[in-house]
Amino acid sequence: MRREVSLIGDYRFDVVADMAFAGRPAQLVVEVKANGQPRVIREAAIKLKRLLRDQSQGAVPLIMAPYLSDQARAVCKEEEIGYADFLGNAHIVFDTVYIDRQVADRPEPERRALRSLSKPKTARILRLLLRDPSQVWRVNSLAEAAQVSVGMVSTVGKVLRERGWAEQTGDGLALIDPNDLLDSWAEEYVPPKTEELRLYTHLHGDALPNRVRSAASHDGRFVLAGFSAADWLAPYVRQSTTYFYADEQGAEALKQALDLTPSAKGANCVIRIPDEDGVLEDHVEAADGLQVTSPVQTYLDLLQLGERGREGAEHLRSQKLKWSR
Numbered sequence: 001m002r003r004e005v006s007l008i009g010d011y012r013f014d015v016v017a018d019m020a021f022a023g024r025p026a027q028l029v030v031e032v033k034a035n036g037q038p039r040v041i042r043e044a045a046i047k048l049k050r051l052l053r054d055q056s057q058g059a060v061p062l063i064m065a066p067y068l069s070d071q072a073r074a075v076c077k078e079e080e081i082g083y084a085d086f087l088g089n090a091h092i093v094f095d096t097v098y099i100d101r102q103v104a105d106r107p108e109p110e111r112r113a114l115r116s117l118s119k120p121k122t123a124r125i126l127r128l129l130l131r132d133p134s135q136v137w138r139v140n141s142l143a144e145a146a147q148v149s150v151g152m153v154s155t156v157g158k159v160l161r162e163r164g165w166a167e168q169t170g171d172g173l174a175l176i177d178p179n180d181l182l183d184s185w186a187e188e189y190v191p192p193k194t195e196e197l198r199l200y201t202h203l204h205g206d207a208l209p210n211r212v213r214s215a216a217s218h219d220g221r222f223v224l225a226g227f228s229a230a231d232w233l234a235p236y237v238r239q240s241t242t243y244f245y246a247d248e249q250g251a252e253a254l255k256q257a258l259d260l261t262p263s264a265k266g267a268n269c270v271i272r273i274p275d276e277d278g279v280l281e282d283h284v285e286a287a288d289g290l291q292v293t294s295p296v297q298t299y300l301d302l303l304q305l306g307e308r309g310r311e312g313a314e315h316l317r318s319q320k321l322k323w324s325r
Contacts (some may be wrong), residue, residue, distance in 0.1 A: 014064075021095060027059050036065030036085065038164030041072045045079035060094045067107050071164050071180050116159075118190040120276040121148045125156045126185060127282040129166075130296045133178035133323055136171045147281075178323045182296065189300050192279055194272035197251060200263035201242075208242065208258070213289035215257035220249025223283045224292040225272070226301045230312050232286035233295055234319040237312040244271045245279050245293065295320040 015030035031048050033040055041063060048061045062082040065072070068089055076083040077091065084090040087107070092099040116122055124146040129137070137145075143153045157173050160166035165181040166173055175181065203211055215222070223229070226243035230236065246254060251271050254260065260269055274280065279297055286292045293301065299321060302313035 021097065024095070026094065028062055029059050030062045030064055033063065033065045036068045036072050037162040038069065038071040038075050039162055041065065041068065041083075042075045042079065042164065045076060045081040048081060049079065060092070062092065069106075069163070071177070071184075073102075074180075075164065115188050115190070117185045117188055120192065120278055121146075121152055122156055124148055124278045124281075125153060126181070127278065127294065127296055129160075129173075129175055130178055130182060131282070131294060133175040136169060136174045138172040142173065182299075182321065186300060186303055189303065191301065191304055192274040192276055194245075194274045197271040197273070198263060198267035199255070199260040199269045199271065200267055201258040201260050201269050203258055209287075209290060211257045212254070215250075215253040216289055216291070218249075218253035218257070220247055220251070220253045221277075221280050222246035222250035222254055222271075222291075223280060224286075224290065225279075226293075226298070226305060227309070227312065229286070229292035229298040230302060230316050232290060232292050233284075233298060234312075234316040236315040237308050239308075240268055242269045244269070246271050246273055247277065247280060248273060250280075 013029055014032040015028070017028040017030070019026045019028060029048070029052060031044050033044055044063055045061075048063065052059050052061055060082060062084060063076060064084050064086075066086045068076070068083055068085040073083060073089060073091065082090075082092040082094075084092070087105055088101060088103045090099055090101045117126065125142065125148060128142065128146050129135075139150055139153050139157070143150045146153070153173075157166065157168070160173070160175075160181070161168060163184075165177050165184075166175050168174075201208070212224070222244050223246075224232065224243065225245045227237055227239050227241070228243045244250075244254060251273055254269075254271060258269065279293060282294045282297050283291045284294050292298065295316060299313050299316050302309040302316065305312075
């Protein structure tokens with residue numbers, strides 16, 4: 001092994017290892033990065049390929065970092081660059097050699113960063129960005145729309161850029177990988193804290209949505225949620241319980257309009273009153289007078305509702321959250 005050997009001009013690589021495989025020489029050329037964020041890894045991969053473009057076929061490019069996330073690993077595979085990190089993730093392919101090892105563990109800083117996606121104020125920003133991933137946002141406009149501080153938008157924007165989910169353009173912040181952002185958010189999603197009311201209504205069939213519409217004329221806010229939102233956005237799972245998010249006044253309006261009574265057993269209406277109203281503001285009109293949680297919020301909530309919920313979530317995503325990859 002030779003370290004810090006100049007291969008092209010004055011450029012000195014971090015590690016160059018001369019090897020022999022099946023009687024043939026091979027050379028492992030390694031670029032080591034202290035930061036394994038996707039943006040950094042993509043830049044390193046492109047640079048490494050350019051520097052090795054005129055080298056012999058035996059040169060095998062490899063990027064190393066303390067930790068490479070799923071997104072960073074995907075970047076390496078897309079750029080056809082091998083990788084390895086200090087946790088044991090590795091993908092090295094050349095000639096007839098194929099090494100692929102994936103480790104489920106993450107370093108604690110990475111876990112904290114992903115968990116931060118579900119903080120209420122961060123979630124407000126993500127919902128807006130994912131509602132229309134093609135929209136480009138100025139910091140002030142996004143802060144005003146999400147009802148958060150400009151500083152919060154700047155902090156979230158930095159995280160999104162570092163992880164390769166967004167980029168800063170001349171017009172503002174633009175998502176470039178909404179699919180991976182949603183995947184990562186869903187993996188660490190924490191539902192909003194709520195007070196749950198389990199109630200019973202004798203209404204069914206068309207009478208139920210008609211009464212829901214009538215409740216909208218009262219004070220308060222409410223939206224159909226979970227399976228009930230999915231019934232209007234992308235029907236898939238049949239079930240008899242109606243789910244809502246509501247504020248306290250909205251819950252009272254629903255109680256009156258739907259003739260709801262308490263029910264410890266046999267409840268067929270669940271109203272959740274969140275302690276933060278972001279989910280109430282992120283709604284769409286699915287039918288005349290019927291407000292439901294947005295496709296993104298509905299998808300996240302369905303994933304929390306068991307196997308049938310996950311099936312409904314994937315169906316909803318295939319119908320309403322198809323973004324070009």
